[in-house]
Amino acid sequence: MDIEPAASDHKKAGLFARGWSWLKALPEKLKAKVVEVANKVRKIGQDDPRRIAHALKVGLALTLVSLIYYYRPLYDGFGISGMWAVLTVVVVFEFSVGATLGKGLNRGFATLLAGALGVGAHYLSSLCGNKGEPIVLGLSVFLLAAASTFSRFIPGIKKRYDYGVVIFILTFSLVSVSGYRVDKIIELAHQRLSTIVIGSLICVIISFCIMPVWAGEDLHNLVAQNLEKLATFLEGFGGEFFKNLDDGEIVVVSGSGKSLADYLKNSEGETGSVSKSDKSFLQKYKSILTSKATEDSLANFARWEPGHGRFKFRHPWKQYLNIAGLARQCAYLLEALNGYINTEIQRKIQDVCVTMSSESGKALMELSAAIKAMTHPSLADLHVENCKNAARDLKTTLKTALLENSDLLGVIPSATVASLLVDVVVCTEKIAESVHELAKLAHFKTVEPTVTPEKSQLLHRGTVNPLAETDSPEVVITITAGPSEALPEGANPRAPVTGKHVHGSVNICD
Amino acid sequence: MDIEPAASDHKKAGLFARGWSWLKALPEKLKAKVVEVANKVRKIGQDDPRRIAHALKVGLALTLVSLIYYYRPLYDGFGISGMWAVLTVVVVFEFSVGATLGKGLNRGFATLLAGALGVGAHYLSSLCGNKGEPIVLGLSVFLLAAASTFSRFIPGIKKRYDYGVVIFILTFSLVSVSGYRVDKIIELAHQRLSTIVIGSLICVIISFCIMPVWAGEDLHNLVAQNLEKLATFLEGFGGEFFKNLDDGEIVVVSGSGKSLADYLKNSEGETGSVSKSDKSFLQKYKSILTSKATEDSLANFARWEPGHGRFKFRHPWKQYLNIAGLARQCAYLLEALNGYINTEIQRKIQDVCVTMSSESGKALMELSAAIKAMTHPSLADLHVENCKNAARDLKTTLKTALLENSDLLGVIPSATVASLLVDVVVCTEKIAESVHELAKLAHFKTVEPTVTPEKSQLLHRGTVNPLAETDSPEVVITITAGPSEALPEGANPRAPVTGKHVHGSVNICD
Secondary structure, eight states, X not given: OOHHHHHHHHHHHHHHXXXXXXXXXXXXXXXXXXXXXXXXXXXXXXXXXXXXXXXXXXXXXXXXHHHHHHSHXXXXXXXXXXXXXXXXXXXXXXXXXXXXXXXXXXXXXXXXXXXXXXHHHHHHHHTTHHHHHHHHHHXXXXXXXXXXXXXXXXXXXXXXXXXXXXXXXXXXXXXXXXXXXXXXXXXXXXXXXXXXXXXXXXXXXXXXXXXXXXXXXHHHHHXXXXXXXXXXXXXXXXXXXXXXXXXXXXXXXXXXXXXHHHHHHHTTTOOOOXXXXXXXXXXXXXXXXXXXXXXXXXXXXXXXXXXXXXXXXXXXXXXXXXXXXXXXXXXXXXXXXXXXXXXOOOHHHHHHHHHHHHHHHHHHHHHHHHHHXXXXXXXXXXXXXXXXHHHHHHHHHHHHHHHHOSOHHHHHHHHHHHHHHHHHHHHHHHXXXXXHHHHHHTTOBOOOSSOOHHHHHHXXXXXXXXXXXXXXXXXXXXXXXXXXXXXXXXXXXTSOOSGGGOOTTOOXXX | OOHHXXXXXXXHHHHHHHHHHHXXXXXXXXXXXXXXXXXXXXXXXXXXXXXXXXHHHHHHHHHHHHHHHHSHHHHHHHGGGHHHHHHHHHHHOOSSHHHHHHHHHHHXXXXXXXXXXXXXXXXXXXXXXXXHHHHHHXXXXXXXXXXXXXXXXXXXXXXHHHHXXXXXXXXXXXXXXXXXXXXXXXXXXXXXXXXHHHHXXXXXXXXXXXXXXXXXXXXXXXHHHHHHHHHHHXXXXXXXXXXXXXXTOOOOOOOSSOOHHHHXXXXXXXXXXXXXXXXXXXXXXXXXXXXXXXXXXXXXXXXXXXXXTTBOTXXXXXXXXXXXXXXXXXXXXXXXXHHTSSSOOOHHHHHHHHHHHXXXXXXXXXXXXHHHHTBOOHHHHHHXXXXXXXXXXXXXXXXXXXXXXXXXXXXXXXXXXXXXXXXXXXXXXXXXXXXXXXXXXXXXXXXXXXXXXXXXXXXXHHHOOGGGOOSOTTSOOOOOOOSSTTOOTTOOXXXXXXXXXXXXXXXXXX
16 A cells, blocks of 8 residues: 555656656657668668769759740740740659650650640631530540540550550640630640650750660669579579588578478477578579569660660560560579478489589579670580589489488488479570570670680689589489580580580480 | 563562452451451450549549639639649549549649748749849759659658659749749749649549549459469369379379479380360469569558448558468469479379368468458368378378389479478468458458358368378378368367367477
């Protein structure tokens, strides 16, 4: 009974103290918040400095177009229509040249077409007398707006001309309707069109001349990066994870999901897994899973762009989408594979897995490098051949593993990983074909088969696989020799060099 | 020698005849083209009749807003600013209520804020004298435009307020700059704001009252449909494909890619595969792979919408995105699985596979039905339990299969399919948890555990699995009894009914 009032006092005092400390901490908190936001903003700018440039370019374009208002000679010429130029700059100026050009052209042509139609509708309605005029105008606006709005659902129009249709509806309504009041309709239409052209031109010229951002180049880089991300995962999967296995240690890496291995382990109470899930490079490929929308819009914008730098007009942008689609297929497989990282891999099968994984990783890395440098991806062919051979060897390896092993169940998860990797190999081959096709279509440079000393070293580091030693004679070792030094003059660097794998024309991967 | 001129004549005549027949066929071809386009357009309308309604609604809104121009009293009130109402309707009217409301609110508030700032900038600059005025105005436009444009790269702003920022830049530039010429700037700003409000209101009212399209409802249905698509694949995978196997026939269905089975078969020259790849229901799940953008934007729009029908304001839309994300994870697995349809499945493993596949399919179907009906997904729990049990049984089954089988390699592809299906089971369980969470958050109705006669029959047809009979005593048969009739009164319908599977609290799938 005694305690309660004291406790209440205590509470009050506590409340006051807390309120005071909250107030005292407020400036600190505000400062922290401001710093946090500032850091976030700085990071956005650092991630892609072209964003800062873009913001400044928009500011510049708007200031330029304001000149129409500031200077009396220009203002006298355009009158209130000058605001259309301001409006045009705000809505047309986009991040990339292609998007700006596409929007500008859409806006220009739609205004021209709708303006002409609007003047026509105005003339037609004026024939119908004073009473009929608003009815005819209203009806024409209703029908054209409804039809145009519906046309925006047609995929082909939505993809490239969506903005044009919006401007078409807008201009037609404005011109035909304001014609009912403003008598000098032709003059108005002319002013509107010319200010829009001026606005669009300012946008296009600025985005073209000052640090241009090319959607085509972005697409090119994005596709190359996506292949690189796949390669990073596969090389990591093959290289990093099984590195420790040479010491006889079993590495189990915890994946995101619960896999077969868990079910198999569960009742046997096995533990002792080494968590390495913080390897962020294994998560990079995930961005590919959802990059379709970005790629599609980049390809769309790229088609509006004129030739620039290494890219000609009518560069085969569509082929990039094909490669990107295959890369996504591969990413789906990696997503399935990612769940199986959580698996104890049998020593024998593991060797083949490492070969398949790292060789397809290297092939993808070479393909990515070839796209970046715009050269023929001939250096990738050897790796593709290697991983195909490894896939072929899998059969023998699996048989051995199954026959030798007492723990038959233990083989199953390993076999699953191997199966998925075979799919990855098939996918890699398709990607390689697609990149070859791109190289043909876009006339990529052919690289000389002679390899410079530095290049050779690089290749060597890339292809020699120290993990491929095994203790069983039945397990066929995949060729890992560098492609250059061992070759007799005139030999085809694409063909496998030695070993049992010179199957010649047997193409099992079509 | 004689033949050549004759041939040339013949050629000429042929050219003429071909030209003539081309001309004659032209109207036919044109007609065919028109019919084709008309069919395409009709299909777009038939696929979603709300599109036609939307087009008509836009036409109506535009005609209504034109009244401002037609009627002198209104025109005298607003003057040339009436065109802002037309402009607002064209750009604000979107397909769903949420999108329209979001754009309308963005436009209204951005105009208000930017208008006020613009008037302020105008007042400030007028203090700087005749020479300083354009410099101060130009600088303020440049700085604000650059800063606002940059803010559009911040994800949080881009997601919900992108349009608002565009309108902010637009209005600020227009007001501050035209203030330099037009003296009655406050009046102009007021007119502009009121016409924009009128335009937005017309849009919102029409999209609200005439056949409203709710983004939230679309999201709700899309998520339910996605689960159904997954279920269709899994039930098809489990049901259709192995149906014929009871006659002892091996069914091989050709998938899209080349899988391990091909590599294994290749050198042994096996053939005789039955192609069933034309089963289109097996391809439906593919749309889920790339539906993320649609879901995100629908969820975004849904947050602007007030309560409607079965959905309250602040319905947990985010939870739908969680379920959709898990469904996509599952779709990635199906994509990997799809490549393995091309596999001869071992008889024993197949039974477990069929159980896992069809039970997770049924669980997803129940979850989808529960979302559609907005009831607690308790009916799915039994199926989830069943497929978890099947996954647990897999170990025993695999051991038997491996011990019994002479063709050890033949087991591998089957084991791969089984492993992938285990992942699907895990994913199904996560989806079920997520739907339970949604049911809790959105206060879904609880269904009575008593089952109506029709419902019971349906359940029965769904759960009794004729394939689960096996000849090996070691293979544990999954419980397939219906949940209702066999239950004693008061028993928990979620708990497994009989057999070895009453593991109680052992939750191996967290």
